[in-house]
Amino acid sequence: MKSVFRILPAAGLALGLGLALAGLPAGAQQAAPGQPTIPGLKPASPAALAAAREILAMKNAAAMYQAAVPNIVQQTKDTLLQTNLNYQKDLNEVAVIVAQNLAGREKEIGEGMALVYANEFTEQELTALVAFYKSPLGQKLLMNEPRAIQMSMSYMNQWAQQFASIVNGEFRSEMRKRGKQI
Template sequence: MKSFSRILSAAGLALGLALSAVPVSAQQKDAAAPLKPASAAALAAAKEILAMKNASAMYANAVPNLVEQTKNGLLQNNLNYQKDLNEVAVVVAKTLAGREKEIGDGMAQIYANEFSEQELKDLVTFYKTPLGTKLLASEPRAIQFSMSYMNQWAQQFAATIDNEFRNEMKKRGKPI
């Protein structure tokens, strides 16, 4: 699970980098656009794809994690209520347990907006082939290694950038 969390963090970084190339106004427009209704078959295929990708592992602990974050935020300003807030956190987590499934439903709706019903069905068929099965099994590792490579490259490139800054500042008579 720890390696999956690292993959998710890396995927989040990759997504952030990818989105940084899109103009902010375009991002806001896309985020504000309502999702179009999807057929039951499209949603079913999207959910099947997400199940094949084990997407639920990404958000399985969303409710307890958010409850814990909220509790910790409240504790910062209410230290004298620590015992009560710890007890209430258990109650709130139990009350809201299962709500993370809303994330899966939302993800399925997003897939159904990005792909046609037939495309989703074709993807399900593909993921059931030997190559599709291999992709599902190998992709998390490939993403993890890609993110590791990207981090190493960024560290090395940052040193290059630092040297360029220092050289340019030296030319100006302002060594740093």
Template sequence: MNTVSRILSAAGLVLGLALAGMPATAQTPSEVKPASPAAIAAAKEILAMKNASAMYANAVPNIVQRTKDSLLQSNLNYQKDLNEVAVIVAQKLAGREKEIGDGMAKLYAGEFTEQELKDLVAFYKSPLGQKLLTTEPKAIQMSMGYMNQWAQGFAEVVNGEFRAEMRKRGKEI
């Protein structure tokens, strides 16, 4: 059941990004379509309204921590040094997560025209757009909860079917 939870968590992240209007497919920098500064600015405004920075706000400290943990596995005798170096590295690289937001804005600006982005900004400033911005995260969270609940129930059905088919073969599992 743990595997099902991990799969659903990953699926949930993808669904959440898709529902939040994020690109579902990764693009390499060479695939990003060029966009005007005004389009990029409008995309940044949309991302700010959607509070997209919350998704990557802890990217730098999390990556520093993961790197430190990885290095500790094969260098236990350097634990004190690695803990001290992690603080230095985190401070040195603080703020670099903003690169993610800049990249996301360029991706948006490459997928929408400047006018479409301006129309989206206007929409998100409208009463319906404001309602979407405030209620969509809750709707996504509730949807994810429903998906997890459904998957758990369905996994039990699948398990029952496996057991029934194996019983037909004279094998109890």
């Protein structure tokens, strides 16, 4: 069973972005210069975006996607290698070039996340959240939440393993009632 901790950053990013975009209506409006265009989201005020960026920075959201470009380059190279084994040397060299050419593009994810936050919360709410995260309780939340999430995920893994054993026992018991040993 794969540990949740290995897939948590990528899964969190995919889930977070997927959930943010899933229920949105089609048809994007024109974004302000420098803002990403996300279908269904309205352009945000500079103040709302600034507050959203500050919240994301305090929450260290960039850690979720900092390796996005090299990871996608690697995945693409690996996919291409599956059908082009004779180009392995070239694809390895090209991967370095592509990664260098596209370095920094992961920041687009952060801008998109800020736009999502600016659409989900009013400018006043974002400002209040910034103030909260700067408060002693907010600082404690920022400091302790990653550990609390990690411990929760560890507990969930442990619970799932124990519960799977119970489910397995139930299956075996019900199959024995039918005269079948598994």
